[in-house]
Amino acid sequence: MLFVDKPNPFLDDPDVRLMLEVQGGNNRSFETLMHKYYPRLFNFIFRFVGRREIAEDLTQEVFLKVYHAASRYRPKSKFQTWIYTIAKNISLNELRHHKKIAVSLDDPFVSDDGPMERQIEDTAAPRADEQILREEAAAAVREAIDSLPQNQRMAVILRRYEQFSYEEIAQTMRLSVKAVKSLLSRAKENLKNKLTPAETFE
Numbered sequence: 001m002l003f004v005d006k007p008n009p010f011l012d013d014p015d016v017r018l019m020l021e022v023q024g025g026n027n028r029s030f031e032t033l034m035h036k037y038y039p040r041l042f043n044f045i046f047r048f049v050g051r052r053e054i055a056e057d058l059t060q061e062v063f064l065k066v067y068h069a070a071s072r073y074r075p076k077s078k079f080q081t082w083i084y085t086i087a088k089n090i091s092l093n094e095l096r097h098h099k100k101i102a103v104s105l106d107d108p109f110v111s112d113d114g115p116m117e118r119q120i121e122d123t124a125a126p127r128a129d130e131q132i133l134r135e136e137a138a139a140a141v142r143e144a145i146d147s148l149p150q151n152q153r154m155a156v157i158l159r160r161y162e163q164f165s166y167e168e169i170a171q172t173m174r175l176s177v178k179a180v181k182s183l184l185s186r187a188k189e190n191l192k193n194k195l196t197p198a199e200t201f202e
Helices: 014-023 027-049 052-068 079-097 128-146 150-160 166-173 177-194
Strands: 109-111 114-116
Touching: 014 027, 014 079, 027 052, 027 079, 027 150, 052 079, 079 150, 079 166, 128 150, 128 177, 150 166, 150 177, 166 177
Parallel strands: none
Antiparallel strands: 109 114
């Protein structure tokens, strides 16, 4: 019987192709990946570890690992899944060394357009009391998420803020889809117990 190698489905991922170009020595492709993923990974790590300076150091560490891993890189998943797995591992290692890291709710996130405050100005200009209530609810949700066990918090951040599918979360966290759904279900129950009915989490 003749066995034919199946084509690698991940080669259709443009970011995988960029990483293979990095493997071939193309530094411009690395810069392209860094430009695309640096803000997202910084925000992801920042939400998890809670300190801007630590998040900056860890994000740089992610890209150093990516660059040094280029020669050994084999596309066995989407590039996004691969790089978020590296970021997850680095973040968890950091938290193992620093059990309690304080979160500053006022620190800005970064985007492709530069720094971005956690609370974005509402152009509809709501009444001051409505804005205060909305900000208080958002802060309560963030505080509740920060208090979750690490695995639950990681799953919630990937789902709520990164818009990962259950399958992508499972691949990133090295869990089954069933385990991810169970984590998120427990996280939702924990959050319901911590939040008032007015402070929704969906």
